Amino acid sequence: MGRDKTGKDSKDSGKTRKKDADEAAAVAAAAARRDALEAAAERYKALGDPTRLAVVLFLKERAATVATVAAAERKGTEDGAATRPAQGEDEEADTPPGTATVGEIGRHVFGSERSASTLSHHLKELRRVGLVRVKRRGKHLFCRVETGALEALSSRLDGLPRGCSGEADCDNNDV
Numbered sequence: 098m099g100r101d102k103t104g105k106d107s108k109d110s111g112k113t114r115k116k117d118a119d120e121a122a123a124v125a126a127a128a129a130r131r132d133a134l135e136a137a138a139e140r141y142k143a144l145g146d147p148t149r150l151a152v153v154l155f156l157k158e159r160a161a162t163v164a165t166v167a168a169a170e171r172k173g174t175e176d177g178a179a180t181r182p183a184q185g186e187d188e189e190a191d192t193p194p195g196t197a198t199v200g201e202i203g204r205h206v207f208g209s210e211r212s213a214s215t216l217s218h219h220l221k222e223l224r225r226v227g228l229v230r231v232k233r234r235g236k237h238l239f240c241r242v243e244t245g246a247l248e249a250l251s252s253r254l255d256g257l258p259r260g261c262s263g264e265a266d267c268d269n270n271d272v
Contacts, residue, residue: 136226137253140246143226149219151206153228156197156242163195196232196239 144150203209203216220240223229230241 137250140226140228140250143222143228144250146219146222148206148215149223152202152216152219152223152240153242153247155202155205156229156240157244157247159197160195160242160244166194193232193234193239193241196241199238199240202240 144153197205199213199216199220202220203212206216220229220231224231227246228243230243232239232241
């Protein structure tokens with residue numbers, strides 16, 4: 098068996114290099130997990146605001162409606178056209194499926210379009226954390242929920258303990 102520059106057996110040096118590589122891989126994996134948890138925490142935090150939650154739920158409903166229509170059309174049924182989302186008076190005729198304009202979202206969330214700056218702030222936050230995608234087409238902004246991001250958040254919650262159905266139940270639960 099040969100010796101390395103320090104006088105140790107080369108077999109021992111190989112073990113040390115493997116151990117160092119394993120430790121480096123473990124540190125990198127832990128950092129990746131931490132980054133993913135931080136991103137998820139930012140998304141949960143964004144959904145903690147009632148207005149942003151209302152926006153995401155509205156867009157999710159819009160996406161689900163489109164999925165239902167598509168499924169009905171694939172089956173060849175006639176009821177698919179009746180479940181299409183209605184176009185607002187100021188909306189373009191070619192609104193992409195599964196999207197809503199900022200005006201539609203404002204009317205749904207606030208009951209009017211008068212709170213455009215407030216809605217803009219909330220949409221910016223939802224975009225920042227990757228829950229909503231916004232695309233400009235002409236003078237309109239079309240918003241779509243990022244269903245993959247919502248599914249990822251949901252799957253993270255699947256592993257949490259269950260057992261409390263309300264605040265009173267949770268107060269005495271050591272979860």
